[in-house]
Amino acid sequence: MAKTITTRYDVSEHLRNPEAMAAYLEACLEEANGDAAFIAKALGDIARAKGMSQVARDAGLSRESLYKALSGERNPGFDTILKVIGALGLKLHAEAIQTTS
Template sequence: MSKTVTTRYDVAEHLRTPEEMAAYLDACFEEADGNSAFIAKALGDIARAKGMSQVARDAGLSRESLYKALSGDRSPDFDTILKVVNALGLKLHTEMRNGGGLPHIAPEV
């Protein structure tokens, strides 16, 4: 019987285009359920796909602090997230959840 050899899957190896990176981040936001460390890890995957050194320079961060911030072990501050998103050439946007909405407030008469 022959042994099956497996290798660890690394999503960063499969994120080749800006569209794939944006779609991956969108999917991670759907799955994160409010877990900011999960989003940080997803941004780290995208940063590795683009090249951590370049992303760190573009974000104005050291390579080491970028690795720590996007490791998924902790939740980086929002300022760091915005710097990284900008350095990746991505942007954040919002939309209403299905069935969600703001309460209607009648104007005062």
Template sequence: MAKTATTRYDIAEHLRTPEEMAAYFEACLEEADGDAAFIAKALGDIARAKGMSQIARDTGLSRESLYKALSGDRSPGFDTILKVMGALGLKLHVEASRG
């Protein structure tokens, strides 16, 4: 029986347009249920899709600190989130919850 070769799925390889990136981030926000590290990881996926070096230049943060902040292992500061969102061309939208 032949072995099947598999590769690790990387969402960053599939986020090609600003609209796809925004839709992915919106879906992650809906699923996050208050998990800031999950949201940071989603931003990290989008940042990798756009190019982490460019995001680092645009935010004034080092690539290493961005990789750490957006790894999903920690919850970065809100200022970092806002800087990254700005560099990615994403905006926050607020609406009243239906709860």
């Protein structure tokens, strides 16, 4: 019987264009359920796809601090999140929640 060889899945390998990056972030925002570290990790995935060094430069952060902020192990400040989102060429938007009255 042949052995099955598996490799570690890395979502950043599939985030090849801004539309895919935006769709991934949107899906993560919907699934996060208020978990800021989850969103930070998603931004880290996108930053790795785009190139962490370039994103750090564009965001005005050191590469090390960007890795730490987007590791998913801590909750970065909102100002850092906004800088990273801008450096990624993405933007946040808000929409009203549909409620039944």
